[in-house]
Amino acid sequence: MLRSVFVLFFLCLCLPANYAAEKTNIVFILADDLGWKDLACYGGTLAETPHLDQLASEGMKFTNAYSPAPICSASRAAILTGKTPARLHFEFVTKPTGVDPPFRQLQPPAYTRDLPLKEVTLGEMLQQADYATGFFGKWHVSEHFKGYLGWSPTHGPKQQGFQTAVETFGSHPYAKKFDWKPGDFKPDTFPPDAVTDSAIAFLKQKREEPFFLYLSYFHVHTPVRSPTDWLVEKYRDKAAAGPGDAKRRTHYGAFIETLDHYVGQVLAALDERGLRDSTLIVFTSDNGGHPEYADNGPLRGSKWNLYEAGIRVPFVVRWPKHVQAGSICTKPVSGIDLFPTFCEVAGGNCSQLNLDGKSLVPLCEGKSANWPTRALTWHFPYYHPEKGYKKAKETIGVNDFAVSKTRPVSAIRVGDSKLLQFYESRKRELYDLRSDPGEQHDLSNSQPDRTAHLGAQLKQMLQDMDARYPTDPFTDQPKTN
Structure with missing residues (x-):
């Protein structure tokens, strides 16, 4: 009861009584582990992505878009609240009770298992603005319930502002009924996907109020195993001729095109309902591409680390009458910007919520x-991988196609300058992303003043967010910069 009063109080501050009568529907589509250039419209050469390419051609493509974190739960919690993982104290993936982060040279903070109910989410903010809210797909901001990724009965979508929510793995191999056999799907046909079907059913509901659809796909997360023979055959030669493991990349190409197909079904459903002109669509990914599957070059790194390929993501917006078709935005933006963006579109004012994001409506x-x-x-005050750390690659390069060791680290980008702060060694690295997008030339020694300035700015910002740090186990003191 107290929690409901708390949330309602802030929502009343967010949304003025005179917000616009004509509302824009909002569709937010989040891919899982989709690399920054996996889509053809971003330069991808493996998979065909005609529907997402068309979406980009009809709207705006952001070329310096970032996820809030290099890992799933932290990024999703930040997107839902408009606050950084540092402020939320939710910097890793949720873990079962009793599981603690492994100690290495430093001791990381205890895992956060649930997004606190006191936090105001996108679902709650838009529901208060008289939107019908629906969530379908991967939640992963609460402790697993009755199995991996199972929705929490106390901290799931329905407890966080989503009136309609359907729990299903759809056609992803996570599903227990993933028992398709060779030959089940003829050319140009795809596995039926309950995540997509549930979202379309939500779109087709008759209602007077506007809607907010949060469609959170499991694709293209591992296990990457496509049941569509014709797609696997389609990408076999292409994968063999490119970088990385041919078998993995073959199925990865099939996975990407499958995701594109499902998004195409949602876009078609909007058109069939005559909702194209009244709907804002945002498509992005929760973090960078998986090191064993995604061609992340020429950017350095991958999912799980803070080099560019770990946090740079595709980001496409279509909003008829507002966004110019075929436009490109080069300004750095982040997933934390979605909360204030959707708040403004809904006619609200979220200044009382202490958000870290900024509305993208002007852009x-x-x-x-x-x-x-x-x-x-x-x-990211943690180590990765949790298991097999000793066997992981010692350094992080470009297109390693192998899991590397990630050590506790923070990063800041201001303009074209990016600084990384490593807590084990206290080392700093400085890069000019305009001339060196692959982060190959560390400028920290040649530009000591710039390095010191950005390091101090990063430290102050994290301090203002009450960030948690890994500690020295011998002194129990936090290791800061």
């Missing part, structure tokens, strides 16, 4: 001239 409408240079930060 979407082509008003980038007055967009200020701002600092984006990331904070």
